[in-house]
Every structure is written in C-alpha cells, then in structure tokens.
Amino acid sequence: MALTREDCARLDEADPLTHARRRFILPDGVNYLDGNSLGALPGGVAERVEAMVRQEWGIGLVRSWNTAGWYESPGRIGRKLAPLLGAAPHQVTVTDTISVNLFKLLVAAIRLRPGRRTIVAEQGNFPSDNHVVDSVARMHGMTVRYVPAGAVAAAVDDDTAVAELSHVSYRTAEIQDMAQVTAAVHARGGLAIWDLAHSTGAVALALDDSGADFAVGCGYKFLNGGPGAPSHVYVAQRHHAALDQPLTGWFGHAAPFKFEPGFARADGIRAMLCSTPQMLANTALEAALDAFDGIAMHDVQAKGRALGDLMIRLHDERLAPLGCDLATLRDGARRGNHVSITHAAGYQVMQALIGRGIIGDFRAPDVMRFGFGPLYVRHVDVWDAVLAVEDVLRSGAWQAVPLPGPDAVT
Numbered sequence: 001m002a003l004t005r006e007d008c009a010r011l012d013e014a015d016p017l018t019h020a021r022r023r024f025i026l027p028d029g030v031n032y033l034d035g036n037s038l039g040a041l042p043g044g045v046a047e048r049v050e051a052m053v054r055q056e057w058g059i060g061l062v063r064s065w066n067t068a069g070w071y072e073s074p075g076r077i078g079r080k081l082a083p084l085l086g087a088a089p090h091q092v093t094v095t096d097t098i099s100v101n102l103f104k105l106l107v108a109a110i111r112l113r114p115g116r117r118t119i120v121a122e123q124g125n126f127p128s129d130n131h132v133v134d135s136v137a138r139m140h141g142m143t144v145r146y147v148p149a150g151a152v153a154a155a156v157d158d159d160t161a162v163a164e165l166s167h168v169s170y171r172t173a174e175i176q177d178m179a180q181v182t183a184a185v186h187a188r189g190g191l192a193i194w195d196l197a198h199s200t201g202a203v204a205l206a207l208d209d210s211g212a213d214f215a216v217g218c219g220y221k222f223l224n225g226g227p228g229a230p231s232h233v234y235v236a237q238r239h240h241a242a243l244d245q246p247l248t249g250w251f252g253h254a255a256p257f258k259f260e261p262g263f264a265r266a267d268g269i270r271a272m273l274c275s276t277p278q279m280l281a282n283t284a285l286e287a288a289l290d291a292f293d294g295i296a297m298h299d300v301q302a303k304g305r306a307l308g309d310l311m312i313r314l315h316d317e318r319l320a321p322l323g324c325d326l327a328t329l330r331d332g333a334r335r336g337n338h339v340s341i342t343h344a345a346g347y348q349v350m351q352a353l354i355g356r357g358i359i360g361d362f363r364a365p366d367v368m369r370f371g372f373g374p375l376y377v378r379h380v381d382v383w384d385a386v387l388a389v390e391d392v393l394r395s396g397a398w399q400a401v402p403l404p405g406p407d408a409v410t
Contacts, residue, residue, distance in 0.1 A: 002317060005340060008310070008379035017303050020375040023291045024224075029105075029360045031381050031388075036170075036198055036338040036371025039224030039288075041109050048287035049280060049285040057279075073282045074251075074273055078232060081223075081288050084297055085196070085215070086206035087234055093269045094219070094230045094282065095251075098197060099128050101216040101233045102164070104245040104272060106136040109162035109191045109214065111244045116161035116190070117142050122149045126170045129195055134184055149176055153184035160190040167205075167215075168198035168231040168336035169366060172327055173308070175203065175334050179210040185212065197221060200232070202304060202337040202374070204297040207234055215241070221335065222373060225285030233272050240268050249274035303374035304337035307382055311339045311370060327367055338371035343393075347410060348401035352392045362410040 002199050008262060012018060014031040015336030025041045026032065032040055056064040065071045078092035095101065105205060106119070121133045123146040130146070137144045147155040152165050163185045185192045199205060201222030207215055212235050235243060244265075250256040251273040254264040265271050309332050315324060319341065327340040343349055346366040353360065360370045370385060392398050404410060 003310075003383070005380060005383050008383045010355040011310075011379040013247045015303065015379070016299055017295065017374060018378075020291065020295060021378065024376045026376060027355045029219050031384055033358065033360045033370040033372065033377065033385055034371060035224075035373030035377070036221055037361050038200075038220055038227060039190065039201075039222055039373055040376055041226075042121075042224050042288045042291040044290060045226070045284050045287045049284050050226060052279070052283040058163075067409075068344065070277065070279050073279065073286065075270060076244045076278050077282060077286045077289070078269065081232055084200060084223075084292060085204065085232075085234060086204070086210075087208050087219070088237065090203075090289070091208075091237055091269055092181065092232060093272055094232050094285065095273050095277065096231055096233075096275075097228075098195065098216045098218055098231045099132055100247070100274075101231050101272070102129060102132050102193065102195070103136060104247055104274075105193050105214045105216065105233070105235075106162060106164065107140075108131065108243055109193060110136070110142070111139055111296050112191060112242060113161035113189070116159050117145065118157070118161065120152055120155045120160050120163040120190075122165035123147055124149070124169075124171070125164075125166055126195070126197065129164065129166070133185065149174065152176075153181045156188045156190050158188055158189060160185070162191045162193060164193040164195070164228050166195040166197065168196075168203065170198055171340055172329060173198070173330050173336040173338050173340065173365060175199075175336055178206075178212060182211045182213070188255060193252055198336050198338070201292070201300070203301045208236070212236060219281075219285045221371075223285065224288045224291060224373070226281065226288065226373075228281060229285045231271075235269055235272060237268075240271070243271050245272060247274040249275070251275060251277070255354065292408075295375070300374045301337075303373050305332035305335065307372040307374065307377060308332055308337065308339050310379055311386060313329055314383065315339075316388055318390045319393070322390065324389075324393075337370050337374060341368045341370070341389075342366045343368065345398050347404055349389065349392055349399040350410075352398045352399045353388055354386055356392075358388050360385070364410070381389045 079089035196217035219225035
C-alpha cells in the first residue's frame with residue numbers, strides 16, 4: 001500500500017525526538033534538508049552570542065579571557081562534546097578547521113611512525129582531505145596509496161604510517177566500520193585518522209571503544225554551530241605523551257604567557273591548539289550544543305535512519321520512473337543521515353526546489369543531497385520534499401533554471 005502524508009504525520013507523532021524541533025529557529029515556508037552542509041539555528045544561540053559581544057567583549061574587554069572563561073573554552077567545549085563522540089572528555093578539544101586539524105594529525109602520526117613511507121587514504125573522499133594528504137606526503141617524501149573506503153583495511157601494509165578516511169561518506173553516506181578498520185590498521189603497526197564531518201551529531205560514535213587513534217570533526221553541520229564553526233579534534237590518551245603536532249602556536253604552549261623564546265608543549269589534548277581561539281565562533285558552538293541536552297545519540301541515529309528509509313521508499317515509488325537514481329546505500333544500518341539522489345539535471349532540479357523553499361544541496365556532477373538533522377526534520381518534511389521533486393520533474397520547471405556560473409555555491 002502506498003504511503004500518504006497522513007501516514008508520515010503519524011510517524012512524527014510517535015517520534016521520541018519530536019520535542020527537539022522546538023529547540024530550533026526554523027523560518028516559515030522553508031523545508032530545510034541541508035543539515036549535512038549547515039545545521040539550522042538552535043534557539044538561544046543568537047542571544048548567547050549577543051550577550052558575549054555586549055557584555056563580555058563590550059564591557060569585560062580583555063578581562064574576559066579570565067573572568068568569562070574564554071581561555072578555557074576550547075577544552076570546556078571539548079568536554080561538552082565528548083559524550084557525542086563516545087570519548088573520554090580529556091581527549092577532545094575544539095580548535096581551527098577540519099583541514100587544519102587533519103594536517104596536524106597527519107604530521108603527528110607520521111612522526112609517531114618513523115621510517116614508514118606510505119599513507120593510505122580514501123579514494124573519492126571529500127577533496128579537501130585528499131588535498132591535505134597529498135601536501136603532507138610531498139612535505140615528508142612519502143607515497144600515498146588511494147583505495148576505495150572499503151579497501152582501506154586490506155591496503156595497509158608494514159610500510160604504512162597512517163590511514164585516513166571518512167567515517168560517513170559525504171556523497172553516499174556509507175558508514176565505515178571504525179572498529180574493524182582501525183584494528184586492521186593497528187595489526188600492521190599503523191595509525192588511523194577518522195574524518196567525522198558527517199558523523200558527529202548524526203550517528204552514534206564510540207571512538208574510545210573502537211580503538212581510534214585520532215579524529216577530526218565539524219562544528220557547523222549536524223552540531224548546528226553556525227557557518228564556519230570550529231572543528232573538534234580527538235587524540236586517544238595513549239598518544240598524548242608522544243604527540244608532536246607541527247603547528248606549535250602559543251596556545252599549545254605549556255605556559256603561553258611566560259613568552260619564552262623556546263617552545264614547551266602543553267600537556268594532553270591542549271597540545272593540539274595553535275592560535276588564539278575565535279571566541280565568537282566558540283560561543284555560538286558551545287550554546288548550540290545545548291540542543292543535544294538529554295538526547296541519546298542512538299535515538300538520533302535511529303531517527304536519521306527512519307527518515308532516510310522513508311525518502312528511499314518514496315524515491316522508488318515516485319522518482320525512479322522519472323529518471324532519478326539512488327547514490328546512497330539502502331541498508332540503513334550502514335547509512336548516515338543524508339540521501340543522495342542522482343539526475344542528469346540535478347543542479348537545475350535542486351535550484352528549482354530551493355526556489356520553492358525546499359533546501360538541499362548539489363554535488364557535481366549529478367548528485368542532489370538531502371540531509372536530515374534528526375532533531376528538527378520531520379517525516380512530513382521528507383514527504384513534501386519528494387513530492388516537490390516529482391512536480392519539478394513532471395512539470396519541466398527545472399528547464400527554466402540556468403546552469404551554474406563558475407563561482408556558484410552549490
């Protein structure tokens with residue numbers, strides 16, 4: 001029997017996360033399915049940032065590094081975030097961006113495995129990751145072996161210093177088995193770095209139990225920390241003593257305000273810091289994490305799986321006959337919180353949808369991505385989005401949309 005919108009509404013009534021939608025500021029007339037690119041605005045964030053600007057910066061001025069806790073914010077936010085990662089709190093901090101943190105971790109891993117000359121990395125990973133991998137390899141005279149994500153474990157050998165891959169694919173949403181891959185890397189004496197850009201805040205993670213060495217994650221996607229929100233970085237405690245990351249800025253110094261000419265590394269996860277924290281961004285992210293208060297990540301992952309399963313079912317019923325195809329795994333247990341649908345005119349179809357207030361994103365050459373922030377996306381939102389895609393295709397409305405210019409953000 002075909003689903004109806006009323007069926008979807010009943011699913012929303014039974015959803016244990018229904019109450020979480022009220023924690024977000026969602027504009028009228030917008031169906032937001034792009035949480036995999038930029039999360040929605042949680043309530044209270046704007047007020048917290050305004051208070052920081054007006055009171056802590058405007059009145060407290062430089063005193064706020066001490067009186068308002070600015071100095072401790074990277075570690076404090078890391079401790080708040082750690083439960084979402086399945087990590088002990090002293091192993092997580094917030095700083096810089098994913099690309100910068102990935103650079104730091106790659107070099108640190110190589111320094112922990114002297115004499116090894118190979119990096120194994122994921123073919124087809126988010127391009128920025130592989131650009132950083134290539135740069136680090138050139139700097140250290142190493143070889144990069146690119147293989148599909150599912151082949152990383154088998155590609156590691158006794159010359160591998162480090163393997164780097166995404167836990168959830170940015171294109172297909174496929175989830176890798178972190179524990180299995182990490183164990184295979186360790187069996188050959190290597191180290192593993194995990195990119196959690198599409199994992200943190202979307203799926204249940206167990207970094208400690210999985211034996212992960214290092215991980216980097218994103219603050220502005222499923223954590224809803226705002227555009228350009230700082231990244232988070234995880235370093236397993238067993239590596240803290242020997243950690244030697246290359247960007248030895250003053251906030252990673254053991255005593256930054258002694259202004260000594262030589263560098264003395266800070267203890268523990270603080271050694272991953274480099275420059276002065278960006279306090280406007282840190283403040284927004286810290287406040288945004290309140291949206292996860294009292295919410296279990298297994299419920300978040302279950303909701304994301306249900307939304308994805310619904311979109312795939314509706315795709316098969318309504319969109320496949322119109323030239324669409326699925327670029328996402330059907331197995332919800334192996335899929336993150338977005339569904340990728342392909343169409344030859346995908347860019348134009350997505351732009352037509354955005355014009356109607358249904359916001360997803362596009363990835364060349366033909367992928368329309370629909371990302372589900374489980375705290376605020378409903379089953380009826382998925383229903384409405386699929387019917388809108390169907391209408392755009394049947395009516396030919398996409399044909400009026402021009403192709404993108406060279407600088408278009410898609």
